[in-house]
Amino acid sequence: MAVFTPVSPAEAADWLRQYDLGELVSIEGIGSGIENSNFFFNTTSADNGGRFVLTIFENLEPAQLPFYLEFMAALAARGVAVPRPIPDRTGAILQSIKGKPCCLATRLKGEFELDPQPEHCRQLGRTIAQMHAGGLAYQEARPQLMQPNLRGLDWQQAMLPKVAEWLPADLADLLRDELAVQAGHQSGAQYASLPRGPVHADIFRNNVLFDGTRAAPHLGGVFDFYFAGVDSFIFDLAVAVNDWAIDLDSGAIDAARADALIAAYAAERPFTDAERAAWPLALRAGALRFWVSRLYDFYRPREAETLTPHDPTHFERILRLRRAGPGCALP
Incomplete structure (x- = not known):
């Protein structure tokens, strides 16, 4: 998240009048992230204690947005800990402000856990499985809204010429080789047999909140669904493992955290034989996706009031490790 489109308190107060959410108390820009403009939005409403988040969509087209917003709404209706989009007086959850599409959703409780322990990972694994079950139900109910992971292999291949020119030859060769490996895998029968559905595809430590205490944490919720799309469930899980269950300095898997996350997921949804066989390539795919996107954001940044591109070498290290062994x- 970042702030590409500033919104003044006066503009926010005027925009809020289309909701039954009381009066504006405060609005504060959120500086983390790199895709959309986001603001903490506090009102006098009793709903959710008056605590909301306004997201202004900077890249996604209005026609794409119902998939994300209805996905969140479907999960929230099942009791999964995710933001709940707020309808205006007409029942619409997709709005506009300053000529751009936007959405107001409930603000979750808790704080980031940047040093997760096995218990945090256990709760996250269970929640990811619940999200996948809810995603399947959503897909069955609203098949016309489904869309693929927009940062999947096709996007990564399209980004190759845009980032390769900035890289030394060895890194460009590594990138091309892994894209070729993934393309071969994703064209095969094993990949086609993997269970799939709508997934979050971006479950990082800064997209999950925990409250409670460190000794007795409680998962407050998963947010920032705007990279979601239909993909394999193990890709979504691999993205989470590659962030939650690693040593951040080296990228190496931490066995205790990985085992806790994966076992909790499997208790809710057991894995298929095809998923077990494809798991090493899923971990590599998760590392590749974020290496490519971080390379693009680093070398071709957009202007924003609060924007700090992430270091792409972090996922280069992770990819090299996963290529050596899962x-x-x-x-």
């Missing part, structure tokens, strides 16, 4: 397995 570091964990599915039960």
Whole structure:
């Protein structure tokens, strides 16, 4: 998240009048992230204690947005800990402000856990499985809204010429080789047999909140669904493992955290044989996706009031490690 489109308190107060959410108390820009403009939005409403988040969509087209917003709404209706989009007086959850599409959703409780322990990972694994079950139900109910992971292999291949020119030859060769490996895998029968559905595709430590205490944490919720799309469930899980269950300095898998996350997921949804076989390539795919996107954001940044591109070398290290060996397995 970042702030590309500033919104003044006066503009926010005027925009809020289309909701039954009381009066504006305060609006504060959120500086983390790199895709949309986001603001903490506090009102006098009793709904959710008056605590909301306004997201202004900077890249996604209005026609794409119902998939994301209805996905969140469907999960929230099932009791999964995710933001709940707020309808205006007409019942619409997709709005506009300053000529751009936007959405107001509930603000979750808790704080980031940047040093997760096995218990945090256990709760996250269970929640990811619940999100996948809810995603399947959403897909069955609203098949016309489904869309693929927009940062999937096709996007990564399209970004190759845009980032390769900035890279030394060895890194460009590594990028091309892994894209070729993933393309071969994703064209095969094993990949086609993987269970799939709508997934978050971006479950990082800064997209999950925990409250409670460190000794007895409680997962407050998963947010920032705007990279979601239909993809394999193990890709979504691999993205989470590659962030939540690693040593951040080296990228190496931490066995205790990985085992806790994966076992909790499997208790809700057991893995198939095809998923077990494809797991090493899923971990590599998760690392590749974020290496490519971080390379693009680093070398071709957009202007924003609060924007700090992430270091792409972090996922280069992770990809190299996963190519050498997965570091964990599915039960």
